[in-house]
Amino acid sequence: MKNPLKIIKGRYLTMGVPYLWLLMFFALPFAIVLKLSFSSAAIAIPPYEATFSYADEMLNIALNFGNYLLLLQDSMYYMAYLTSLKMAFVATLGCLILGFPMAYAIARAPARLQTVLLLLVMLPSWTSFLIRIYAWMGILSNNGLINNALMWLGVISEPIQMLNTNFAVYIGIIYAYLPFMILPLYATLVKLDLSLIEAASDLGSRSINTFWKITLPLSMGGVVAGSMLVFIPAVGEFVIPELLGGPDSLMIGKVLWQEFFNNRDWPVASSLAIVMLALLIIPITLFHRYQSRNMENDV
Amino acid sequence: MKKLSFSKVMLWFGLLFLYAPMFILVIYSFNESKLVTVWSGFSPKWYGELFKDTQILEAVWTSLRIAFYSATMAVIIGTMAAFVMTRFRRSWAKLTLSNMITAPLVMPEVITGLSLLLLFVEMADLLGWPAERGMLTVWIAHSTFCAAYVAVVVSSRLRELDLSIEEAAMDLGATRLKTFFLITVPMISPALIAGWFLSFSLSLDDLVIASFASGPGSTTLPMVVFSSVRLGVSPKINALATIIILSVSLVAFLSWYLARRAEKKSKEAME
Numbered sequence: 001m002k003n004p005l006k007i008i009k010g011r012y013l014t015m016g017v018p019y020l021w022l023l024m025f026f027a028l029p030f031a032i033v034l035k036l037s038f039s040s041a042a043i044a045i046p047p048y049e050a051t052f053s054y055a056d057e058m059l060n061i062a063l064n065f066g067n068y069l070l071l072l073q074d075s076m077y078y079m080a081y082l083t084s085l086k087m088a089f090v091a092t093l094g095c096l097i098l099g100f101p102m103a104y105a106i107a108r109a110p111a112r113l114q115t116v117l118l119l120l121v122m123l124p125s126w127t128s129f130l131i132r133i134y135a136w137m138g139i140l141s142n143n144g145l146i147n148n149a150l151m152w153l154g155v156i157s158e159p160i161q162m163l164n165t166n167f168a169v170y171i172g173i174i175y176a177y178l179p180f181m182i183l184p185l186y187a188t189l190v191k192l193d194l195s196l197i198e199a200a201s202d203l204g205s206r207s208i209n210t211f212w213k214i215t216l217p218l219s220m221g222g223v224v225a226g227s228m229l230v231f232i233p234a235v236g237e238f239v240i241p242e243l244l245g246g247p248d249s250l251m252i253g254k255v256l257w258q259e260f261f262n263n264r265d266w267p268v269a270s271s272l273a274i275v276m277l278a279l280l281i282i283p284i285t286l287f288h289r290y291q292s293r294n295m296e297n298d299v
Numbered sequence: 300m301k302k303l304s305f306s307k308v309m310l311w312f313g314l315l316f317l318y319a320p321m322f323i324l325v326i327y328s329f330n331e332s333k334l335v336t337v338w339s340g341f342s343p344k345w346y347g348e349l350f351k352d353t354q355i356l357e358a359v360w361t362s363l364r365i366a367f368y369s370a371t372m373a374v375i376i377g378t379m380a381a382f383v384m385t386r387f388r389r390s391w392a393k394l395t396l397s398n399m400i401t402a403p404l405v406m407p408e409v410i411t412g413l414s415l416l417l418l419f420v421e422m423a424d425l426l427g428w429p430a431e432r433g434m435l436t437v438w439i440a441h442s443t444f445c446a447a448y449v450a451v452v453v454s455s456r457l458r459e460l461d462l463s464i465e466e467a468a469m470d471l472g473a474t475r476l477k478t479f480f481l482i483t484v485p486m487i488s489p490a491l492i493a494g495w496f497l498s499f500s501l502s503l504d505d506l507v508i509a510s511f512a513s514g515p516g517s518t519t520l521p522m523v524v525f526s527s528v529r530l531g532v533s534p535k536i537n538a539l540a541t542i543i544i545l546s547v548s549l550v551a552f553l554s555w556y557l558a559r560r561a562e563k564k565s566k567e568a569m570e
Contacts, residue, residue, distance in 0.1 A: 018380040022399040025443045029414030101309035127547045131540040135320035236407020253409045
């Protein structure tokens with residue numbers, strides 16, 4: 001006979017271990033960021049003032065909205081958010097335009113070739129992210145490969161400034177995140193019923209028309225998932241604007257990093273994180289809905 | 300037919316776009332000149348320089364150890380979470396767990412890193428533990444975000460499994476735990492291995508979260524590479540990049556080859 005108590009214990013354990021771990025190291029940290037965003041910076045270790053203090057048998061709560069006011073007043077922060085959203089949006093669009101036909105071609109390739117092509121697409125993302133961004137520094141710089149080639153060909157006489165511009169950041173984001181766009185697109189496109197497309201073309205639909213009316217609407221789940229997988233991390237990207245961007249590619253991830261590491265203003269860094277999260281909550285929810293539909297299997 | 304050829308052209312263009320920069324990195328790692336962009340002759344000397352750099356070598360060792368432990372922990376947590384998500388009845392607890400486990404997949408790294416660092420600082424303040432940030436705190440941080448990837452990989456495999464095999468084992472008197480280790484684990488082992496390797500490479504590669512969570516004495520490889528790359532291109536980094544690219548390609552090719560051979564064998568066995 002199975003011991004019912006044992007089964008229940010096992011269930012709680014299976015649930016409890018990941019639950020407690022995530023509560024401790026994922027949920028609780030966010031509560032602390034929220035708390036700290038209402039604190040003020042101080043020259044101390046750790047460099048902020050306590051929000052909750054207990055003195056004379058009284059619990060004192062000191063909330064400081066100054067950090068949020070600062071974000072509103074100083075146009076630098078405001079611009080950084082706008083620039084991040086704009087650049088992430090354009091780069092996501094770039095990934096989609098390049099990634100969709102690629103995913104489509106892979107999904108229509110012979111079955112054996114599909115695995116090889118997917119492997120080829122994914123392989124770069126398993127090598128170092130940092131090193132792949134670094135590769136573009138050598139290609140785009142003023143005495144880099146592209147400028148040298150163009151000058152040798154006589155197309156230009158002066159090098160074009162490409163490194164440390166927004167253009168380089170776009171290239172970097174598209175390059176780094178392209179595989180994450182292709183994978184979910186492939187997953188939906190490979191399940192697409194080909195007979196629908198054939199039916200459309202049999203009935204005289206032009207291929208462009210078929211694409212807009214049949215292929216794209218039916219692969220919307222993959223489009224949304226892929227776009228969110230690119231857009232959300234790109235908004236908070238630090239490495240790419242730091243290495244490839246210039247003074248005008250002021251992205252919020254970089255600003256947060258500087259506030260934290262260079263200015264040691266932890267409360268402002270925290271409020272920057274909270275506002276970023278608030279801006280991203282809609283895309284995150286969209287992605288989550290797609291992901292949990294794929295993962296969950298209610299018994 | 301016309302659109303198919305367009306998508307094929309884009310596929311080749313995209314693959315060229317993905318691979319050309321990496322090939323250029325590899326080629327220039329054999330450049331004799333210190334200027335990475337000017338070719339002045341073939342020389343393997345930068346590899347020699349690389350292996351003399353004790354700072355890089357120490358960072359490699361630190362990173363490898365952290366990646367090993369993080370991947371192992373991530374597989375344990377991620378598999379448990381995947382099991383809850385695919386085999387447990389809908390409940391409030393399951394809903395919150397599934398919300399928490401996939402969130403790190405899309406969370407901007409600066410936010411995850413900042414929040415974990417603040418947690419460690421508060422904990423040190425209140426509990427006196429962890430007294431110092433180092434390998435342990437990076438391990439916790441990496442295990443948490445890698446578990447999300449493991450959960451995705453493992454849950455997709457768990458969903459495909461034929462439940463009747465597990466049910467048969469339990470009908471024949473095996474306990475739930477025994478069934479899990481003797482029936483479920485062998486059947487999901489490809490996903491467990493894939494999840495482990497994915498976590499290993501993610502941990503090895505992470506710069507932002509490690510920068511927040513680490514302390515003195517636990518400088519990881521990406522942190523060393525980043526501080527060097529910030530100052531500009533250097534042929535030593537090209538040599539390091541070449542070694543990374545070649546070893547990842549080798550592992551990927553081997554796993555693909557072994558998977559194909561196993562598939563062929565099972566097909567032959569079926570016939």
